[in-house]
Amino acid sequence: MPSLRFRLATAADADAVAHLHADSWRRHYRGAYSDAFLDGDVVADRIETWRERLRERDPRRCTILAECAGAIGFANTYLEQDETWGALLDNLHVGAAHQRQGVGAMLIARTADAVVERSGADRTGLYLWVLEQNGAARAFYEALGASPAGRERVTPPGGVPGRLNGAPFKLRYWWQDAGALSARGSAS
Numbered sequence: 001m002p003s004l005r006f007r008l009a010t011a012a013d014a015d016a017v018a019h020l021h022a023d024s025w026r027r028h029y030r031g032a033y034s035d036a037f038l039d040g041d042v043v044a045d046r047i048e049t050w051r052e053r054l055r056e057r058d059p060r061r062c063t064i065l066a067e068c069a070g071a072i073g074f075a076n077t078y079l080e081q082d083e084t085w086g087a088l089l090d091n092l093h094v095g096a097a098h099q100r101q102g103v104g105a106m107l108i109a110r111t112a113d114a115v116v117e118r119s120g121a122d123r124t125g126l127y128l129w130v131l132e133q134n135g136a137a138r139a140f141y142e143a144l145g146a147s148p149a150g151r152e153r154v155t156p157p158g159g160v161p162g163r164l165n166g167a168p169f170k171l172r173y174w175w176q177d178a179g180a181l182s183a184r185g186s187a188s
Contacts, residue, residue: 004103006110009063009074014054016071017063018046024093032131032154032168045158062114066107072098075107077126079118085149085174086125087115108144112181119178126178132169145180146173 009017022043025033037045053076054063060080066073073094081088089111094103116124128146130137131154150172156163175181 004066004068004072004106006064006066006106009054009065011051011054011056013065013071014050015047017054017065017074018050019043020071020074020093020095021050021091022046023095027096028134028137029131032133032165033157034163034165037157037160037163042157062111062118064107064110064114066094066098066103068098071095073103073107075111077111077114079115082125082127084125085127085172086119087111087127087178089126089128092128104140105144108181112175112178115178116182124178125174125176126181127172127174129170129172132171138171138173141173144175146175148172149174 022045025042025046026038030038033042053061061076061078063074063076065071074091075089076091078088078090080086089108092104092107092111094107112124112126115126127149128141129152130141132151148171151169152172154164154168154170
């Protein structure tokens, strides 16, 4: 994708990010999240969430947008989130038409750059949570060198229990050194 570019998201990007997020949840979270939520309130929920998150710049958060004739993916990371695990890659979503083209790996590489820049060489861990049922995402993270490092029950979106089906689990994946991902990104 020759016209692919990356930049920090701003408040003006909130709705585009929310729509990418909602679309990804609809495609990958069926079974864990209720159909009523995914087919109904998910877009409004994500718009509210992203308008709030991107309303003001937060130096503890980095939201990177991938663009190619419009927003096609994003990564949202909370820097220095956890003393043990490091920065939390809270969201990584790429539009269906742009998957398997390296966009996700490039977003992770740029996220790793931000983690290393913010944390310095002594604390560069990066972790994320992925639904246990999302085998494609788990394989993607493992291919990038992430290690499974924990399992917990999923917290319902917005704290609303009815948005979940049963009690699904999520898995923590961890890179002890985000700098290794950053080196990969420079070759991309």
